[in-house]
Amino acid sequence: xxxxxxxxxxxxxxxxxxxxxxxxxxxxxxxxxxxxxxxxxxxxxxxxxxxxxxxxxxxxxxxxxxxxxxxxxxxxxxxxxxxxxxxxxxxxxxxxxxxxxxxxxxxxxxxxxxxxxxxxxxxxxxxxxxxxxxxxxxxxxxxxxxxxxxxxxxxxxxxxxxxxxxxxxxxxxxxxxxxxxxxxxxxxxxxxxxxxxxxxxxxxxxxxxxxxxxxxxxxxxxxxxxxxxxxxxxxxxxxxxxxxxxxxxxx
Numbered sequence: 001x002x003x004x005x006x007x008x009x010x011x012x013x014x015x016x017x018x019x020x021x022x023x024x025x026x027x028x029x030x031x032x033x034x035x036x037x038x039x040x041x042x043x044x045x046x047x048x049x050x051x052x053x054x055x056x057x058x059x060x061x062x063x064x065x066x067x068x069x070x071x072x073x074x075x076x077x078x079x080x081x082x083x084x085x086x087x088x089x090x091x092x093x094x095x096x097x098x099x100x101x102x103x104x105x106x107x108x109x110x111x112x113x114x115x116x117x118x119x120x121x122x123x124x125x126x127x128x129x130x131x132x133x134x135x136x137x138x139x140x141x142x143x144x145x146x147x148x149x150x151x152x153x154x155x156x157x158x159x160x161x162x163x164x165x166x167x168x169x170x171x172x173x174x175x176x177x178x179x180x181x182x183x184x185x186x187x188x189x190x191x192x193x194x195x196x197x198x199x200x201x202x203x204x205x206x207x208x209x210x211x212x213x214x215x216x217x218x219x220x221x222x223x224x225x226x227x228x229x230x231x232x233x234x235x236x237x238x239x240x241x242x243x244x245x246x247x248x249x250x251x
Contacts, residue, residue, distance in 0.1 A: 019167075024155050025141045027169050028148075031189045032140020035132070038217060042081045042246050043132070045219050047238040049076035049090055055120045055232045062101040062114030063092035076235060078128065078219075083135035083143070084108065085251040086128045088121055088235070105129045106251040108150055119199035120225040120232035126151065126198070127205035128223070131182075131191035148172075151196040152180035163192055164208065178202055185210075190217070201227055215240045 022030075050073045051059045060067035063074060075091040089102035101114030103121050115121040130147040134140065145155050153172040160167055161175030163183055172181040179202070183193035190210045195202055209221030215237045225233040 019160055021158050021160055022169065024158050024171055025145070027158055027171065027184055027189070028141040028144040031184050031191060032134065032136040032144055034189045034217075035134065036136040036140065038242075040082065040218060040242055042243050043079070043218055044241045044244040044246065045078040045080070045215070045237055045239070047076060047078075047236045049074055049088070050234045050236070051120075052231050052233075055118060058118045059090065059101070059115070059121070062118070063090055063095070065092050078125075078223075078235060079246050079250055080128060080133050080219075081246050081248075081251065082133050084129055084133050084147075085246075085248070086125045086133055087250055088115060088125045088128075090115065104251045111251075119201065120203060120227070123196065123198040123203040123205055124223055124225050124233055124235065126196065127194040127207075130196075131194060131207065132219070148182050148194075151182075151194065153182045153194075153196070154180070160186065164206075166192075168192055203227055203232075212237070214238065218242055 050071065053070050056067050056070055056072040060072045077089045079087040085106045087102055087104040089100050091100055103110065103112035103115035103125050105125050110116055110122055130151050134143045134147050136143065149155060155171065158169045158171045159174055161170040167186040168183045169186055170181055170183055173179050181195045185192050188210065191207055193206050195204045204226040206224045207220040208224065211217060212221035215221055219237055219240045221237050223235045224231060
């Protein structure tokens with residue numbers, strides 16, 4: 001019986017490798033179509049940013065507060081404007097809006113106040129822009145391809161891997177490769193993960209729990225930034241608003 005069980009487990013683990021894998025342009029085209037169906041030109045997402053370890057100390061310093069231990073949590077906001085503009089802002093207690101620390105990306109260029117010096121925060125915003133702020137009304141596969149290429153993802157082919165209990169397309173290499181990779185859920189074509197270099201490290205940005213009552217298909221329930229096996233940042237969504245009027249000066 002144990003041999004049969006072991007054989008069954010081995011077969012189950014090998015199924016993704018044996019399944020048909022769509023070409024990269026087809027994956028990106030379907031991912032783009034999924035975003036295009038939402039008719040989103042902009043998003044304003046409010047929630048909480050939790051930082052761990054060194055990132056917590058650096059965010060506390062940028063916010064002008066004292067960190068209680070190795071963790072800090074602050075109200076935060078993520079703004080997304082298509083194409084290619086994203087911003088993460090934290091709101092320390094009693095801080096004027098004009099003085100809030102932030103990091104922004106506009107057409108691949110990073111700017112900000114305080115948060116732009118924290119690699120995990122920059123990685124979160126870059127990944128958000130590469131995966132959620134792509135112009136999908138035209139050649140979505142080309143737009144997605146350009147965005148992922150800028151993050152170092154090779155577009156030669158794709159394989160199947162497992163992430164968060166589901167099968168996903170892995171673009172850029174094998175699932176366990178320590179190299180830039182982009183992950184899209186095999187069934188929904190939602191973007192779920194982006195590994196890319198930031199400040200000399202390969203940071204892993206994970207988009208978790210699509211379809212929640214809060215973010216729906218607009219924005220995931222949480223976005224996490226990992227450095228190998230260490231969680232650095234977690235943004236938890238509390239409210240998401242579609243197509244707000246976001247001034248370009250934000251970015």
